[in-house]
Amino acid sequence: MISLRYHIVSITAVFLALAVGVVMGSTAISGRLLSGLSDDNSALGREVAALQAQRNGLDARLADADRFATSVGPLAVKGQLAERTVVLVTTADAKPNDRDALAELLRAAGATVTGELQLTESFADPDKADQLLNLVARLQPAGTKLPTAADPGTRAGGLLGTLLLLRKDDNQPQATADELAAGLGGLSSAGFVKPGEGLRPAQLAVVLTGGAVAGDSAADRAAVVARFATQLDRSGAGAVLAGGDRSAEGTGPVGVVRADTAATSVLSTVDNLDTAAGRVVTVLALREQVEGKAGRYGVAGNAEAPAPGTAG
Helix, strand or coil, X not given: CCCHHHHHHHHXXXXXXXXXXXXXXXXXXXXXXXXXXXXXXXXHHHHHHHHHHHHHHHHHHHHHHHHHHHHHHHHHHCCCCCCCEEEEEECCCCCHHHHHHHHHHHHHCCCEEEEEEEECHHHHCHHHHHHHHHHHHHHCCCCCCCCCCCCHHHHHHHHHHHHHEECCCCCCECCCHHXXXXXXXHHHHCCCEEECCCCCCECEEEEECCCCCCCCCHHHHHHHHHHHHHHHHHHCCCEEEECCCCCCCCCCHHHXXXXXXXXXXXXXXXXXXXXXXXXXXXXXXXXXXXXCCCCEECCCCCCCECCCCCCC
């Protein structure tokens, strides 16, 4: 007769066997799983290494292209701006190296750089918009009119266009020397601009900015610079807005201008100023402005061509 003790011992043996089987099976499965994961990790490592090598190769090619553009740039722009004068306007985030390299290239093109005006962080600060508007109204030279638009970028562009650019028709100053000194002095004292030494009016202007704008009030700040540059263009023989904004969203001033068909019809933009090729394109775009044409140049998705005359 089978006793209760026999049943208990039998059931215990069954569960013990199951437990041993589970442990042994899981050990085998874990080994295969770990082996598979190790293989996957090795494959991913090889893929990452291949991509890194590819990137290094592309970086080297870009560096070579930039050196080539630097060497041939002066030849490519030679004589394009002969007997023309150009004033540089830089935002607070513009890179000094880009400014210096562009100024040198402008001189190679035959242009005379008449000086630099730097726009400070306060210039595009939304919290100081009313202060800038009031100051611009007080400093506007007698006999000249401000734009009808009420935003600070356009209004400041109207004032500084009068002070910094010569009349398109006769290449004569739009303001007297005293009005120029008073206007720049007033804006400088309020912390909106920093005029360079010996700054004087020119026929053409280049507005240099940085890249994409981020942070609080980024869109408002970019819009102020974009509208300023557009109005500056309308105040003289032509202007180019150049920066390093190649982002898909185009959040910098260049992107803001390109989203406005009215602005792009008059103001040229370049999105790769931080490269030697982009600086050459900036000079060529400025030459195109003299001819009454405008375009969107560079390598961003919202550019129409790499350079003037290369569409399609």
